[in-house]
Amino acid sequence: MEEEEQLRPFMFLMTYMMLKRRRDLYNANTQRRGEIQRRIRHRQYFLQRQRRTLMMMIAGGMRSNVRVRTRPWSTTPSTDWWERVVMTEFQPSDWLNKFRMSRETFFYLCDKLRPRLARQDTSFRLALPVEKRVAVALWRLASNIEYRTISTLFGVGKSTVCRCVRDMCHAIVALLSSIYLRPPSEQELEDSARLFLSNWGFPHCVAAIATLHTAIITPSNNASDYANPAGWLSVLSQVAVSGRGQFWDVCASFPGGTDPADIFQNSSLCATAAEGGLSPALPPVFMGNSLRYVLLGEACYPLQSWLMKAYPEEKGRGSSTALTQPQRLFNGQLTRALRVSEEALLKLRARWQCLSKRNDCGLDVVPTMILACCILHNMCESHGDAFRAEWQVEVTEAESPQPTHRQPLTHSIDQSQAEEVRQLFHDYFEEQNN
DSSP: OHHHHHHHHHHHHHHHHHHHHHHHHHHHHHHHHHHHHHHHHHHHHHHHHHHHHHHHHHHHHTTOSOOOOSSTTSOOOOOHIIIIIIHHHOOHHHHHHHHSSOHHHHHHHHHHHHHHHOOOOOSSOOOOOHHHHHHHHHHHHHHOOOHHHHHHHHTOOHHHHHHHHHHHHHHHHHHHHHHHSSOOOHHHHHHHHHHHHHHHOOOSEEEEEEEEEEEBOOOSSOGGGGBOTTSSBEEEEEEEEETTSOEEEEEEEEETTSOHHHHHHTSHHHHHHHTTTTSOSSOOEETTEEOOOEEEOOTTSOOBTTEEOOOOSOOBTTBOOOOOHHHHHHHHHHHHHTHHHHHHHHHHHHHSGGGTSOBOSOTTTHHHHHHHHHHHHHHHHHTTOOOOGGGHHHHHTOSSOOOOOOOOSOOTTSOTTHHHHHHHHHHHHHHHHO
16 A cells, blocks of 8 residues: 555656647647648649739730739729719819819829829739829819728729829929929019019018918827927928919928928028029119018018018017007008918918818828929919819818917027118108008
């Protein structure tokens, strides 16, 4: 009995080891069978791919009328709406409402972008026509609706919609910037100065500078930098608007929390204006002085001899200085003239709703999209395409109204001659008022 008691633990151990060995063998056999089956499935898959590729090559070599798709199990969406309705039944009002431009301007745009957007047909699929690619992208810019909706409407894939938007925006910036977004000529400067005086009552001025905030989704990095003064995330752009309400210069891609004065001082517009590039070689005469044309800016910009802004009512915290009557008159005239940039930006956002609603594109696309929309705005204005007031309803009801930038606390960047130039305009309006 004592020997059996001594052998019992040994028997238990031997039994446990035998059961564990049996379980390990079973698991190893199961894993081996699974690996063999996986290899068989992979081999069958690659054989099917090779067979399908061979059949496609044979079909392409025979030049048959039957086109083999790369994925035979997929279904091709219907394009009847684009081919039958849009291309044959759309009225002028439909083109204007859906694409924000006339039919003539639409096909003019397609011809201009054809060198960059045209694709060749292959043995696997037919390439989208340039007209359809442009229509898909314009529909997105004008409505800012989801890719899925546009995909169903035009009978293309969602990835195709995204690619059409990206390609068209890059093509517009590359091919049309030199036509519709370029420095003005001397004649255009004179025309703009005449329009500012006749339409807005401000003399010797050629452009107004303003800011545009475009709402974006939360970026993956440095999201706090994109919070603007109103508290929502945006990309900040600086625009210069002529007396005709068209854009001469656009600087995009800055985080919404950037100081507009910093953008302006580091922009090519500032360098050009400081060097006299926005005035004729022989500066015109104003109030008995040879003076270069000036720009108008909001309170957030620095006062320069060629950039006028309003007289500040507050000079420090807790203290204020009452303005004189001529100074208030100057401020009123400048505020009135700045409406040209406000109306231009309102038209821009109303015509292209992707700028008035939250844009869900990536930060690598949004700046190019903003530039493309500004170029399209100038093109439509130059071609005389109508602008409908009802488009502004969605802008006024937008979830993200444009924030207001405060006047900088420091005036150290103002030029010493700037006050003298502003005094000339101050005296001009005082004389006109008397």
